[in-house]
Amino acid sequence: MALLSKEEAKKILEKAIGFSKANECSANLNGGERGNIRYARNSVSTAGEDSNLSLGVTSNFGKRSGSATINEFDDASIEKVVRRSEELANLAPENPELMEVLGPQTYGAESKTYSEATAKITPEYRAKAANDSIVPAAAKDVTAAGYLQDGYGFNAIMNNKGLFAYNKQTSVDFTVTMRTNDGTGSGWAARDLNDVSKLNAAETSRMAIDKALMSRNAKAIEPGKYTVILEASASADLIRLMLNMNARTADEGRSFLSKKGGGTKLGEKLVDERVNIYSDPWYDDAPASPWQGDGQARKKMDIIKNGVVSTLFYDRYWASQKNVAPVPGAGNAIMEGGTASIEDMIKDTAKGVLVTRFWYIRPVDPQTLLFTGLTRDGTFYIENGKIKHPIKNFRFNESPIIMLNNLETLGKPERAVTSEGGPGGGTNLMIPSMKIRDFTFSSLSDAV
Amino acid sequence: MAGLGLGGLTLPNYTFGNEVSIEQLLDNPLAVSQKKVLADAALNTAKSLGATYTDVRIGRYLNQFILTRENKVQNISSTESFGVGVRVIVNGTWGFASTNNMTADGIKKATERAVAVAKANSKFQKEPVKLAPVQGYGEVSWNTPIKKNAFEVPVSEKLDLLLSANAAALKGGATFVNSNLFQVNEQKYFASTDGSYIDQDVHRIWPSFNVQAIDRAAGKFKSRQEMAAPVGMGYEYLMPKAEDKLQGPGGMILYKNSYDIVEDAGIAARQAKEMLSAKSVEPGKYDMVLEPNHLGLTIHESVGHPLELDRILGYEANYAGTSFATLDKLQSGKFNYGSKVVNIFADKTQPGSLGAVGYDDEGVKCKRWDLIKGGILVNFQAIRDQAHILGMNESHGCCYSQSWNDVQFQRMPNVSLAPGTEPYSSEQMIKDVEKGIYIAGRGSYSIDQQRYNFQFGGTVFYEIKNGQIAGMLNDVAYQSNTQEFWNSCAKICDEKDYRLFGSFFDGKGQPSQVSAVSHGSSTSRFNGINVINTGRTI
Numbered sequence: 005m006a007l008l009s010k011e012e013a014k015k016i017l018e019k020a021i022g023f024s025k026a027n028e029c030s031a032n033l034n035g036g037e038r039g040n041i042r043y044a045r046n047s048v049s050t051a052g053e054d055s056n057l058s059l060g061v062t063s064n065f066g067k068r069s070g071s072a073t074i075n076e077f078d079d080a081s082i083e084k085v086v087r088r089s090e091e092l093a094n095l096a097p098e099n100p101e102l103m104e105v106l107g108p109q110t111y112g113a114e115s116k117t118y119s120e121a122t123a124k125i126t127p128e129y130r131a132k133a134a135n136d137s138i139v140p141a142a143a144k145d146v147t148a149a150g151y152l153q154d155g156y157g158f159n160a161i162m163n164n165k166g167l168f169a170y171n172k173q174t175s176v177d178f179t180v181t182m183r184t185n186d187g188t189g190s191g192w193a194a195r196d197l198n199d200v201s202k203l204n205a206a207e208t209s210r211m212a213i214d215k216a217l218m219s220r221n222a223k224a225i226e227p228g229k230y231t232v233i234l235e236a237s238a239s240a241d242l243i244r245l246m247l248n249m250n251a252r253t254a255d256e257g258r259s260f261l262s263k264k265g266g267g268t269k270l271g272e273k274l275v276d277e278r279v280n281i282y283s284d285p286w287y288d289d290a291p292a293s294p295w296q297g298d299g300q301a302r303k304k305m306d307i308i309k310n311g312v313v314s315t316l317f318y319d320r321y322w323a324s325q326k327n328v329a330p331v332p333g334a335g336n337a338i339m340e341g342g343t344a345s346i347e348d349m350i351k352d353t354a355k356g357v358l359v360t361r362f363w364y365i366r367p368v369d370p371q372t373l374l375f376t377g378l379t380r381d382g383t384f385y386i387e388n389g390k391i392k393h394p395i396k397n398f399r400f401n402e403s404p405i406i407m408l409n410n411l412e413t414l415g416k417p418e419r420a421v422t423s424e425g426g427p428g429g430g431t432n433l434m435i436p437s438m439k440i441r442d443f444t445f446s447s448l449s450d451a452v
Numbered sequence: 453m454a455g456l457g458l459g460g461l462t463l464p465n466y467t468f469g470n471e472v473s474i475e476q477l478l479d480n481p482l483a484v485s486q487k488k489v490l491a492d493a494a495l496n497t498a499k500s501l502g503a504t505y506t507d508v509r510i511g512r513y514l515n516q517f518i519l520t521r522e523n524k525v526q527n528i529s530s531t532e533s534f535g536v537g538v539r540v541i542v543n544g545t546w547g548f549a550s551t552n553n554m555t556a557d558g559i560k561k562a563t564e565r566a567v568a569v570a571k572a573n574s575k576f577q578k579e580p581v582k583l584a585p586v587q588g589y590g591e592v593s594w595n596t597p598i599k600k601n602a603f604e605v606p607v608s609e610k611l612d613l614l615l616s617a618n619a620a621a622l623k624g625g626a627t628f629v630n631s632n633l634f635q636v637n638e639q640k641y642f643a644s645t646d647g648s649y650i651d652q653d654v655h656r657i658w659p660s661f662n663v664q665a666i667d668r669a670a671g672k673f674k675s676r677q678e679m680a681a682p683v684g685m686g687y688e689y690l691m692p693k694a695e696d697k698l699q700g701p702g703g704m705i706l707y708k709n710s711y712d713i714v715e716d717a718g719i720a721a722r723q724a725k726e727m728l729s730a731k732s733v734e735p736g737k738y739d740m741v742l743e744p745n746h747l748g749l750t751i752h753e754s755v756g757h758p759l760e761l762d763r764i765l766g767y768e769a770n771y772a773g774t775s776f777a778t779l780d781k782l783q784s785g786k787f788n789y790g791s792k793v794v795n796i797f798a799d800k801t802q803p804g805s806l807g808a809v810g811y812d813d814e815g816v817k818c819k820r821w822d823l824i825k826g827g828i829l830v831n832f833q834a835i836r837d838q839a840h841i842l843g844m845n846e847s848h849g850c851c852y853s854q855s856w857n858d859v860q861f862q863r864m865p866n867v868s869l870a871p872g873t874e875p876y877s878s879e880q881m882i883k884d885v886e887k888g889i890y891i892a893g894r895g896s897y898s899i900d901q902q903r904y905n906f907q908f909g910g911t912v913f914y915e916i917k918n919g920q921i922a923g924m925l926n927d928v929a930y931q932s933n934t935q936e937f938w939n940s941c942a943k944i945c946d947e948k949d950y951r952l953f954g955s956f957f958d959g960k961g962q963p964s965q966v967s968a969v970s971h972g973s974s975t976s977r978f979n980g981i982n983v984i985n986t987g988r989t990i
Contacts, residue, residue, distance in 0.1 A: 042962050044767045048576045050859065051569070052548070060471070071529070073471040075552070088473055097525045097611065127572075149769035151962040181770040256628065257666040257673060260990060264671025363773075364898045368909060368929060371673060372988040376907050376929070378900045399898070399905055399931065405990045446984055447931050449905035450776070 010170040013160035023086040026063035028105045029164045036157020041130035044149040046138045063089040067098040101321045106299045108166040116291035119199035122174035123156035133205035150180035171293040176200045182216040190452050191215025192381035194421035215382040222394040231356035232443040233349045240420035240435040241362040242404040251316035260373040269313050275408035277311040283334035290432035292335025300332040341436025342414035349439045351389045358384040373403045398445035413439040472532045477514050477603045484651050491643035493556045494538050497563040503540040507644040510536045511856035514637040520614045521630045535856040538563045542570035544580025550857040584839035584847050588647025594810025596655040598686025602635040605687045617717040621663045624721025631661035648815040658682030658956050665724035674727035676720040680711040682954035684808045701914045701921040708951045730924035735985045739888035740978045746891045746910050748953020748971035754934040756867040758903035761834045773901025787829040790938030795870040796824040805866045805970035806954045813860040816849035835862045854965040868972035872944035878975040888916035907931045927987035945974035
């Protein structure tokens with residue numbers, strides 16, 4: 005059982021700190037269990053579970069710092085890992101950017117990241133989810149490939165200056181790709197949640213099957229600039245790329261947030277004034293831990309307000325250099341939306357492209373935040389307010405900054421799954437679907 | 453995907469293991485004879501529980517990474533991950549379990565769990581596993597033929613080298629510079645019921661940097677990364693030899709089997725500064741001259757991945773995707789993957805390559821085989837339980853697991869483009885091009901889920917006009933379709949120009965695993981490729 009309670013975690017951390025002979029000592033204890041099931045070709049291919057419990061200790065002597073980790077918890081092992089971190093600190097070169105450890109912090113309300121239902125997922129639950137995908141797929145002459153991963157765990161930190169923080173969390177991530185057996189159609193759907201009781205694998209699979217059937221025999225249309233309707237996953241694929249609002253790189257002149265002639269774009273209008281993005285660790289549908297790894301408390305904060313850059317993230321060292329208060333990075337991001345449904349946006353479009361999701365998105369130019377990637381698993385041509393036919397996939401070259409300056413309509417925000425974020429590892433996002441004009445598709449792909 | 457990079461300053465110990473002292477990296481906690489005793493305990497336990505096949509992998513995975521910026525050390529970390537993975541076939545179904553409890557009892561319990569998993573999953577089994585036969589090799593060993601173990605080199609020496617490179621970059625006019633050194637040692641012991649007991653000691657090393665020049669007034673910044681590759685070598689890779697240096701355009705030096713990081717950092721600073729005022733490319737069709745440390749990534753994405761058999765069969769459909777290179781294209785014997793000069797081979801034995809081992813992670817002796825011959829698709833990449841699908845009676849020997857606690861599966865071997873057979877240098881190639889672009893080093897990369905449409909950038913771009921280098925270019929990316937691209941390959945330089953590109957963290961599978969792989973080539977020419985301009989204003 006790797007999910008230690010707050011008191012159990014505290015006891016181990018106190019023991020570790022108690023062994024310290026360093027000026028400063030901090031310890032972190034992380035544990036959890038994960039389970040998964042993977043299927044392809046309408047059959048389960050692999051399934052597994054693993055657990056991990058690990059104690060990390062960092063000792064500082066002045067500007068010298070050393071870290072060591074261990075996964076044995078008897079007194080001798082705990083003392084050993086503390087001594088090892090001290091030995092490493094004594095051998096380490098000085099790090100002029102090393103900051104003193106934090107004193108006691110005040111954290112907000114209890115976090116919403118943990119769900120008992122998710123922690124209780126069994127191998128049978130996973131097998132049923134796979135079955136709920138495979139059986140309906142086979143009935144429609146479609147082949148299912150999917151992956152469900154769930155996990156529960158905790159993080160706790162303590163130092164010899166009185167700081168202690170604990171948080172527990174759960175996650176469940178389900179992705180499914182349905183391919184028609186004639187090889188001409190492919191559909192995808194995904195859910196990423198903290199609480200598994202909100203997951204309906206059969207319903208998610210049905211959406212992917214419908215997309216696959218709808219996308220059969222796609223026609224090629226010319227690449228160029230199009231009005232696009234991005235489903236929430238496609239929006240999130242690009243919006244997440246602009247959320248690294250790092251103050252230091254902006255100040256240093258090597259960021260899309262650096263200003264010509266010096267300075268940063270903090271306080272300047274960057275995108276359409278209808279764009280509002282904020283972080284709130286206690287947001288019900290996409291919660292985050294109320295503290296970040298070094299123990300700094302997270303708060304609700306605006307990132308983009310009415311299109312204006314309202315926050316840059318300052319780590320403690322850079323904040324000290326700039327004489328400002330540190331601003332921890334966002335643990336989650338919520339983009340406000342409108343009321344339009346995808347159907348509403350389609351009805352309101354004379355000529356455009358509906359995008360289910362993007363794929364293989366890679367940076368092209370960090371200066372302008374230009375990215376390239378492709379549409380995948382359901383791309384459709386819209387004409388006179390209706391979906392006319394499926395179209396072949398496009399490669400895009402676009403910047404989320406340019407895209408959000410070409411905003412037409414915002415849909416309803418939803419918990420979005422990004423294409424390559426990887427289950428459970430990323431930042432929880434609430435992102436709306438959106439309609440964008442002049443989106444740049446630069447070539448055609450034959451991929452289904 | 454060649455996706456994972458050395459992003460943050462702290463790496464997850466889930467992947468890399470526990471943080472340990474530098475001295476501990478040189479310990480040898482378990483003799484080969486002790487490993488055999490533990491492995492036999494697992495093999496016998498599995499057999500008694502009804503397994504028809506069992507393999508055991510005892511692995512000790514060591515990593516050390518050193519990160520610096522300008523004149524500062526950012527992080528030095530040494531990690532160790534040690535444990536055992538047991539894989540069994542029961543009722544024709546795979547089962548796998550792992551443990552870091554390295555006692556006979558711990559391994560016995562893990563074996564029992566692997567058998568239980570196989571039995572549970574066999575209820576869903578539609579087609580029993582068919583393994584291609586493999587020879588039992590008895591007690592054998594293989595080591596990466598390193599000359600100097602990087603883990604034995606004092607950290608201070610490695611740090612001095614990185615800080616010297618940073619100093620050279622700053623002296624050359626760089627505004628910022630980061631440099632890193634990543635070292636890996638996989639100590640792997642494999643035993644199976646086929647009668648093999650294989651002990652292997654595998655080393656890899658990756659020096660890297662990012663040099664940046666900034667023009668604050670113009671609001672511009674440009675980056676130049678190293679012209680080195682991660683390799684399957686020891687520290688000797690960082691001890692430069694004159695005979696390994698090749699002259700590139702614009703005073704650039706390109707490196708073969710050893711790397712001069714200090715020299716390259718200085719050149720990088722000059723090039724990054726030059727990029728600040730280089731002209732923006734005119735979009736259109738160009739003849740591309742692609743240098744091996746660039747072309748390797750194009751080979752990786754457009755040849756390496758599409759020819760993975762598990763992907764072709766649909767096992768990766770939900771994540772990385774499938775492939776345009778279907779079984780019928782192979783079976784036709786007529787599929788023109790590329791032009792007649794294109795010969796691409798897989799080879800897990802290439803010296804200095806990241807994928808080089810003696811035996812793969814299911815005990816198959818590694819070898820070389822052809823994938824594309826004279827432009828025609830002739831083979832895929834298959835492991836023991838896939839060989840029968842291709843009508844083969846032996847595996848290609850390209851099974852790999854990133855650690856003892858992950859199950860092994862089919863991974864890309866080194867996939868390389870054979871050099872041209874006629875004497876031909878990159879200087880001659882440039883002279884023969886009327887309107888072209890020379891690209892060196894890796895850059896932006898993206899390809900669709902069936903590996904048709906791709907777009908690549910690079911580290912540095914030079915315009916070629918009437919056989920002459922006409923200065924640096926900015927905002928270059930080329931787009932093509934895999935089959936069209938390889939059929940436009942007009943000429944390949946000879947073996948004197950041949951060198952390896954490497955991808956240290958190639959990702960595949962769910963849950964995702966990384967592997968390291970190299971791609972050799974000589975500078976090659978591709979005619980009439982579509983180049984786009986990626987410049988924008990925000």
